[in-house]
Amino acid sequence: MKTALYSSVLPQVRSGVFALALFGATVAFAPSGASAQVTAFKQSVAEFAAGEGAVAKFYRESAYTPIWTAPGEESMQRRAALLRALEEASAHGLPDQSALAASLMEQMRNARSARDLGQIEAALSTAYVNYATDLQTGLLDPGSIDDGIVRKKHTTDPVTYLEGIRDNQPMAYMRSLVPASPQYRALLREKFRLEQLVAKGGWGTTVPKGKLEPGDTGPAVIALRDRLVTMGYLPRSATAAFDMEVEQAVQKFQSDHGLEVDGVAGDGTIAELNKPVTERLKSVVVAMERERWLSPERGERHILVNQTDFTAKIVDRGDVTFETRSVIGKNQHDRRSPEFSDVMEHMIINPSWHVPRSIITKEYLPKLRNNPNAVRHILITDRQGRVVDRNSADFSQYTRSNFPYSMRQPPSRSNALGLVKFMFPNKYNIYLHDTPQKSLFSREVRAFSHGCIRLAQPFEFAYALLARQTEDPKAFFQRILSSGKETKVELEQKVPVHIIYRTAYVSGKGRAEFRRDVYGRDAKVWDALQRAGVALPGVQG
Structure with missing residues (x-):
């Protein structure tokens, strides 16, 4: 399609005279009818944008000033930029929009009235907002795909897109909508x-x-x-x-x-x-969609855990400055590691393991029913934190729903969390931690945990995080470790954590x-x- 064609098929308003240009033939309305035509245009935009909240809001706030169908070069450039983008949408792994582009062109060719013009204005804005939203933030709702994808994708107010195409050079602005992350490109x-x-x-x-x-x-x-x-x-x-x-x-x-x-x-x-x-190719297209879900602001320093790669990385200004092997959740419905982003706030050296209730009731309670002295390495505590005398408790009377106790493993080298855990408090109770089960890191597929992320080199990971707040991070860490006391160490620089799932990446x-x-x-x-x-x-x- 040629740009000249776009300009020849759209209505124009000049000097109070409403003119509809169709391939060189112009149908003009007398000045006495111009006001009625403008009113008809506004009413049409309002009617056809009514189902599109952001589009309707934009036109209400701009007094229904057209951005696609106004006379002049700027509107023509906007139309050209949009139609070209729609025809190239499939290059980004989005649905083919060439039929929509052709439909919009046909609609423009057939325009005969101010009402037609308003309908075209609303249709172009709706097509543009849908395209921009899909390209910037993703086509799909992550949470509707799998209950382990708990990521909340970043969003942009669609009005911003309409203001952007109105206030900037159209082709350049349309190009700027393409996700700018090096990985996406x-x-x-x-x-x-x-x-x-x-x-x-x-x-x-x-x-x-x-x-x-x-x-x-x-x-x-x-x-x-x-x-x-x-x-x-x-x-x-x-x-x-x-x-x-x-x-x-x-x-x-x-x-x-x-x-x-x-x-x-x-x-x-x-x-x-x-x-x-x-x-x-499927994996690459899926990875592009997943990349669109992530906020473009990843953090100058951030932690990236790719579950399929079984790695955890520290990334500084786009460069991987530390990498270690990881173990992720076992491939069972209640153990798979979820995908989400959060912010790491602190680490705990010599941590206790507060056993999740799901593990207590599913794994430990059946053992305690058979033998009250089972899993002796874990303390059973009441609601006041007092240790329960196993011999005086009748575990046979308890079920998953009424078990009244908590369970905790004190700090030790055999602790399930190892000697350090890294916390980014979240409702999924997921964190990064050490483990005494070092042999698992030599496996090719490392999906063994209850959902948390285990690190092969947790001490070195800690040193890298602490290096920005202490001159000798290793000595600082080891001094606390040797005390044997459970100690919380705040990170002066909070670090975004992105737990992702990519079967394709560059x-x-x-x-x-x-x-x-x-x-x-x-x-x-x-x-x-x-x-x-x-x-x-x-x-x-």
């Missing part, structure tokens, strides 16, 4: 790259099932080699042997996909190698990495995006 590039691969037929022949390791030869190794070549992990080669170059390529692939980096193409590695481009080195959908949440997000109208080349199911 990188995912956008990766989406385009994968779409090109889909158009070319993908990554070619899959690799036969079965273990392949250094020294192997034969057709399966050739299929592995060819797959790695098309994926960009291996330069073109004529080798039919699993040599050192193939081994190194397998290791790079394993690293980029969260697999054990052993250079052996076992069942897990081959399963990930054989996933089609379209599956990776690393600091600019390479796309993928992880398994450990809780099945991304599959649900993709299904919801499809129901909302998102469709991608080669991805129909």
